[in-house]
Amino acid sequence: MPIPTREEIYAALEERHGRELQKKLSEASVAVCGLGGLGSNIAIALARAGVGRLHILDFDIVDISNLNRQQYFPEQLGMYKTDALYDTLSRIAPYCDIQKDCVKLDENNIPGLLEKESIICEAFDKADQKAMLVNCVLENMPEKYLVAGSGMAGIGSSNTITTKRITKRFYLCGDGTSDVEDGMGLVASRVLICAAHQANAVIRIIAGKYEI
Template sequence: MKIFINEKNVIVNEKDTAFEVRDFVKKDADIVVVNGFIIREDVELKENDRITLIIRGEIPNEEELEASLVSRHTPGVHERVKKACVGIAGLGGLGSNVAISLARIGIGKLLLVDFDVVEPSNLNRQQYFIKHIGMKKTEALADVLKNINPFVEVERKDLYLDESNIEDCFKEADIVVEAFDDPKCKANLVNTLLSKFPEKYIVAASGMAGYFSNNTIQTKRKLDKFYLVGDDTSEAALGCGLMAPRVAIAANHQANTVLRIILEEYEI
């Protein structure tokens, strides 16, 4: 019977159990994940089951690390996610959070686009650290991502996006995430992408400032391949700043929408 142990194809006996396999392959493993779920009682394995064996606190080798990173996924997800290329336009509160969530699920390639540097006020909502102040955001975020999932391919583009370069910049991306602060830049990017790449999916955001209700942030399918996240009203303004909790909620709406598109789950 064929199963996968730490993502390697292995032949085992019919009716072998997860704990029997653990005791034979990696007896000291104290975490056993079967098909995305940590088990605490033994189960009989079936054809094509996926089992990951982890020793708590041990730094795994490269092969085991990638297997561990995806061990909690729903079976069948990783193979499809790893083939996807996602472009992120803007690496601030939205873009940096989206990138981290996608890296954690094992996205194949991230195309990171921003012209700016990390400055101290960014740290209230963006996924950078004090050591990154003054660095290009593309460089700083690539540094963060490699310490989360070194198996994600990262391409950096340090540039200001406008009509002259948007098409060339995102020609390889399957999905583009709009993550700008400025409404004019948002509109320019989305309109250009819709015009130049009618086949690409776009996931944009508008309205996540302040500390209003979590539940006002929603994902809407505005067009066949255009999704918009946010509450449509709470833009950053005098007396209404951008803060980590709601920005991260919106960003993870975007990240989950990207994941659903990759998995061909298009409805909201």
């Protein structure tokens, strides 16, 4: 089958999401920082929902240890995650405007790199890097919405993973405590729950539903 036209895909999305919400989604611009278990799943959920512009950022390459939970394929091993996920997102949502930046984010480059997007997803794996991004965005870009994830290791109950609204523009998803450094590995199902919380928080912000 030929790939559907932009209009055909938009019409299908509009039918499912409603005209008003789909217009907001298609006009939205979201940055996903870190393309591991959280970020790759968040980006795919947002692309499927018809978010108009995605900015994906990571510096790492696809490793065999990623395949248990991250949205990559064995033939993509060794590729930069930005390139691999760009390919996958382009197949899912061929008319999504995707910007990829293969870069390690730090306090100096974050304000410039994330300037355009109104909503930023923190999807790193290391705790100190999560804190760095969150502090940098909140200190330097108070007009942005920020959706972070913390605590999703292991196979604990799904129901302990929540979305909290810490301040007006800062949302935090996860159970807050399950640390991968405590020896609990990351499992696809539970990482997906946290990623879905983050993606849904983003979609609710886009829809103007700010309460949790």
